[in-house]
Each structure stands twice: as C-alpha cells, then as structure tokens.
Amino acid sequence: MTILHHLRQPRGCLAFLFAVIFCTLSAVMGSYVYSACQKASANYTKLVSDIMLAQQAAPQLREALEEGSSRQPNNKHIEYIDHFIATSKQHLNNIQTNIERDRFLTSNVNYLINHFSELDNRLSDLNQQAREVHQHPELIEPLQRGAMKVGGSLAWLYDKLLEEVYTMSSQQSLVMQRLSIAINVLLVVIIGAAITLSMAVIRLHRQRNVMHQLMLTDELTGLYNRRHLVNVAFAVLTQAQRDKTPLSLLLLDLDHFKQINDTYGHPTGDEVLRQVSKKLRQLSRPSDTLARIGGEEFCLLMPNTSTPDALQVADRLRREIEVSELGGLNLHANPTISIGVTTGYGGSLTFEQLYSFADKALYQAKSLGRNRVESLLPPIAKASENAEKAKNYIHSLIS
Ligand SMILES: Nc1nc2c(ncn2[C@@H]2O[C@H](COP(=O)(O)OP(=O)(O)OP(=O)(O)O)[C@@H](O)[C@H]2O)c(=O)[nH]1
Numbered sequence: 312m313t314i315l316h317h318l319r320q321p322r323g324c325l326a327f328l329f330a331v332i333f334c335t336l337s338a339v340m341g342s343y344v345y346s347a348c349q350k351a352s353a354n355y356t357k358l359v360s361d362i363m364l365a366q367q368a369a370p371q372l373r374e375a376l377e378e379g380s381s382r383q384p385n386n387k388h389i390e391y392i393d394h395f396i397a398t399s400k401q402h403l404n405n406i407q408t409n410i411e412r413d414r415f416l417t418s419n420v421n422y423l424i425n426h427f428s429e430l431d432n433r434l435s436d437l438n439q440q441a442r443e444v445h446q447h448p449e450l451i452e453p454l455q456r457g458a459m460k461v462g463g464s465l466a467w468l469y470d471k472l473l474e475e476v477y478t479m480s481s482q483q484s485l486v487m488q489r490l491s492i493a494i495n496v497l498l499v500v501i502i503g504a505a506i507t508l509s510m511a512v513i514r515l516h517r518q519r520n521v522m523h524q525l526m527l528t529d530e531l532t533g534l535y536n537r538r539h540l541v542n543v544a545f546a547v548l549t550q551a552q553r554d555k556t557p558l559s560l561l562l563l564d565l566d567h568f569k570q571i572n573d574t575y576g577h578p579t580g581d582e583v584l585r586q587v588s589k590k591l592r593q594l595s596r597p598s599d600t601l602a603r604i605g606g607e608e609f610c611l612l613m614p615n616t617s618t619p620d621a622l623q624v625a626d627r628l629r630r631e632i633e634v635s636e637l638g639g640l641n642l643h644a645n646p647t648i649s650i651g652v653t654t655g656y657g658g659s660l661t662f663e664q665l666y667s668f669a670d671k672a673l674y675q676a677k678s679l680g681r682n683r684v685e686s687l688l689p690p691i692a693k694a695s696e697n698a699e700k701a702k703n704y705i706h707s708l709i710s
Pocket residue numbers: 531564565566567568569570572576577578579580581584605606607677681
C-alpha cells in the first residue's frame with residue numbers, strides 16, 4: 312500500500328526508474344563480465360600440444376607405409392603400421408574431446424566436427440586394410456594411397472584447428488581489454504549509484520530537520536512557537552510534580568504595538584518583533600523556554616523558579632526592553648512590554664490554568680498603565696508562598 316503510494320509520487324517514479332535501469336545495467340554488465348572472464352581464462356596450451364603431437368604421428372605413419380611398400384611386409388611391420396594408425400586415432404579422439412569441453416571453441420570450430428568422425432572411420436578402414444596386407448601383400452599399395460589421403464586430410468584438419476586456436480587466443484587479449492572497460496563502467500555505475508543514494512539520504516535528512524525546525528519555531532522571530540511551548544510545558548510540569556518544585560510562567564506583551572505598525576508600517580513592526588525577540592532570548596536563561604505565542608505576545612516558562620525570582624526576572628526584562636535602542640529603526644520612543652507572572656507549585660496546575668492566571672495578571676498590568684509587571688498566584692501557590700515567607704522569617708529570627 313505504502314510502496315504503491317510512493318510509486319505514484321513523481322519522485323517515487325524516478326527512484327523506481329533509476330532502480331530498474333541500475334538493475335538492468337548491472338545484470339547485463341554482470342553477465343558480460345562473467346562470459347568474458349570465462350573466455351579470457353580459457354587455456355589452449357594442452358590442445359595445441361596435442362595437435363602438435365598428432366601432427367608428428369602423420370609423417371611417421373607415412374614412413375612406415377613407405378618402408379612396407381619397399382620390401383615384403385611381415386607381421387612385425389604390419390603391427391608397426393597398425394600402431395601408428397591406432398596412435399593417429401587416439402590423437403584424433405583426444406583432440407575432439409578437448410574441443411567438446413570448451414563451449415567457446417566448440418562454437419568456433421563447429422564446421423570441422425564432421426571431419427573428425429569421417430577421419431575416425433577412415434582410420435578404422437585403414438586399420439582393417441593393414442591386417443589384410445598380411446595375407447595379400449599386393450594390397451600394400453592401395454593401403455599406402457589411402458593412408459596418404461587420410462594423412463593429408465589429418466594435416467589439413469590440424470592446420471585449420473591450429474589457425475582457429477591461434478585466432479581465439481589473439482581474441483583473448485581483446486576480450487581482456489573489453490573486460491577491464493566493462494569492470495570500470497560497472498564500478499562507475501556502482502559508485503554513481505552509491506553517491507546518488509547518499510545524496511538522497513542526506514537531502515531527506517536535511518529536509519526532515521528543516522521541517523522539524525519549521526514545526527517548532529516561529530518563522531518571523533526564530534523563537535519557539537506555541538506547539539513547542541505546550542510540549543515543553545507538559546514535560547516541565549511532570550518534572551515539577553516529581554521534584555515538588557515551583558514553575559513560573561511569564562506572559563509578555565508589547566505595549567501599543569498597533570500604533571507602531573500604524574505609524575511606521577508593518578515591515579518596521581516585524582523588525583521590532585525580531586529585535587525584541589532577540590533581546591528577550593539573550594536575557595533569558597538557557598534552562599527557560601521562550602516562545603512567541605501570538606502577534607506581539609511571548610511566553611517564558613521558568614522551571615524551578617519561585618514567584619519572587621520570576622518577578623525579579625520579569626522586571627529585569629521589562630527594564631532592559633525599555634532602555635534598549637533598536638538598531639536601524641529610528642523610532643520616536645523605545646517599545647515597552649507589560650508582563651503577567653504566575654507560579655504553580657509541585658505541578659499542581661495544568662499549563663492552561665497557569666496560562667489563564669498569567670493572562671489575568673497581564674491584563675492587570677495593561678489596565679494599570681502598561682510597561683509594568685503584575686502577578687496573580689493560584690490559591691495553593693499563595694499558601695506555599697506564605698509558608699515559604701514564614702519559614703524564611705523564622706530562619707532570620709533564629710539566626
Ligand atoms: N508587524 C506585525 N504586526 C503584527 C503581527 N502580528 C500581530 N500584529 C499586530 O499587532 C497589533 C496588536 O494590536 P493590539 O492587540 O491592539 O495590541 P496593542 O496595540 O499592542 O495594544 P496593547 O497590547 O493593549 O498595548 C495588531 O495591530 C496586529 O495586526 C506581526 O507578525 N507583525
């Protein structure tokens with residue numbers, strides 16, 4: 312199902328086409344290399360030495376026959392002739408077997424195969440005639456003529472065979488050259504495929520990282536977005552519950568941002584957002600999570616931070632933004648921010664509940680004139696806060 316789905320995509324089609332071409336090319340090249348290897352590795356030395364031995368037997372037979380015709384042939388002499396005929400037959404059969412073992416040679420000398428069986432028959436006839444010469448010495452002459460003809464045919468056959476073997480062995484060097492080219496091409500194809508695959512994997516990996524980044528960050532400011540904040544909030548709330556530690560949440564909102572947009576234009580408004588975000592990021596701790604959660608609204612999640620510490624941080628941020636010059640914008644006045652602070656203890660509240668308290672505190676900061684920090688604590692947090700204060704008070708009395 313998923314494979315079919317991928318194949319329907321243009322990239323999936325291309326990858327499939329590439330894989331098919333690569334497999335076909337590899338199969339063709341592989342089979343060519345295999346057959347070329349076999350051709351190149353064929354050894355014709357034994358065949359050549361057999362043919363040369365056989366070539367030597369023919370003149371010996373002729374000599375034996377000539378000797379027989381010059382005097383009365385006796386038993387020993389006929390056996391001698393018989394021996395050479397048998398040897399010639401033996402050589403012929405050996406050569407034929409050698410040829411049949413090599414399929415490349417067989418296909419090249421196929422047109423000579425009939426001559427082997429014909430000469431074998433003629434040698435058998437000569438053998439028969441040589442035996443008859445014993446009773447009929449006058450038959451030595453036809454035997455001699457026949458043997459001469461067979462000798463001539465054998466010599467022709469062996470010459471032809473040597474020619475073919477010579478041609479084939481000279482082809483071997485050509486095959487070797489082509490083989491090395493084929494292997495190089497195969498290597499290039501494999502390396503090319505490996506590089507293409509690696510590049511595709513790297514590209515996919517980068518795309519995945521970019522997509523992941525896009526999913527979790529705000530495009531304009533580069534800060535985390537609400538989605539990431541909610542994920543982190545879930546994790547830090549669980550941690551706060553486990554460790555029984557406070558978790559503070561700050562909601563920061565630029566004051567009169569609409570006026571900035573209206574006065575200087577939207578692109579300047581964007582630049583203000585970018586520069587304020589950069590400043591806030593520089594001022595916040597790495598363990599805290601800063602996110603842009605709306606147009607000109609930011610959220611700072613501060614694990615393991617009590618309300619007094621959170622208020623301190625909030626006021627520092629507010630003051631720094633108030634006094635920081637925004638580069639290249641030429642604004643009449645620096646932008647300011649209002650901040651709402653809240654704290655949950657031991658992970659007792661959900662993110663939404665904390666957010667709602669901080670939002671109310673922010674609303675209060677706006678209503679009380681902006682560029683200020685206000686806090687609103689949930690009832691449990693208030694109790695914990697009071698307990699903390701009492702503990703500190705007792706501590707100060709003792710010491
Ligand atoms: N340039 C720019 N403006 C934005 C963006 N997102 C939201 N805004 C603008 O931010 C302004 C927010 O206006 P308001 O909600 O009235 O808030 P404010 O003007 O800051 O007033 P207070 O918050 O009450 O101080 C609107 O004009 C939005 O159009 C953004 O990405 N870029």
